[in-house]
Amino acid sequence: PYLLIFFHFLYPSNLLELMFERVVDTAIGSAIAFAASLFLVPAWERNSIKSYMLKMLEANNKYYNHIASCFSGTIPINKTEIRFARREVLIALANLSDAFTRMLSEPKRHRQGIKNVHQFVAMNHTLISHLASLSYLLQTELNSFRSSLLLPVIENTQLYFTNSELVLSSYGGELIKPDRAVVKKLNEVVTGLL
Numbered sequence: 001p002y003l004l005i006f007f008h009f010l011y012p013s014n015l016l017e018l019m020f021e022r023v024v025d026t027a028i029g030s031a032i033a034f035a036a037s038l039f040l041v042p043a044w045e046r047n048s049i050k051s052y053m054l055k056m057l058e059a060n061n062k063y064y065n066h067i068a069s070c071f072s073g074t075i076p077i078n079k080t081e082i083r084f085a086r087r088e089v090l091i092a093l094a095n096l097s098d099a100f101t102r103m104l105s106e107p108k109r110h111r112q113g114i115k116n117v118h119q120f121v122a123m124n125h126t127l128i129s130h131l132a133s134l135s136y137l138l139q140t141e142l143n144s145f146r147s148s149l150l151l152p153v154i155e156n157t158q159l160y161f162t163n164s165e166l167v168l169s170s171y172g173g174e175l176i177k178p179d180r181a182v183v184k185k186l187n188e189v190v191t192g193l194l
Helices: 002-010 015-039 049-072 079-104 114-139 148-168 180-193
Strands: none
Touching: 002 015, 049 079, 049 114, 049 148, 079 114, 148 180
């Protein structure tokens, strides 16, 4: 509109002709942009989303390791390392969320696996919030539960992280299965405590 008003001040008698030329120019420019986005090599997010997902898993694994090792009692609480690990997780989550948003703006035929990616992003939000709660619980004096009984559970959870990373990196081999007997043993201990 500003351009039309400006040209109308310069040439007050030809407003309709000027509007017609602007509409034609806009239509030609839109057609060129549309053709270029289809035929020139576009960068679809479905090709790069796996790398963001892998970085997210690696950051989550690192953050989990810092928090879990403090709960197992093997190392003292290092607030600085936990803070840095959380920052890395939040940066990886922001990058993944941005990639997912860009994926949503692509044409439907290029949105392969969008439901799985959405579920992955939502589960990462949940996981990060739980880990942040555990981190807060570690840093307060209210938590006195630290036990070496958690080590096998922590190792099993790390195995799940490793298996997830292998699946995302298109690993063709057999995945290592976690030992569920350890979790049953811990459940028995917790039931006894209750």
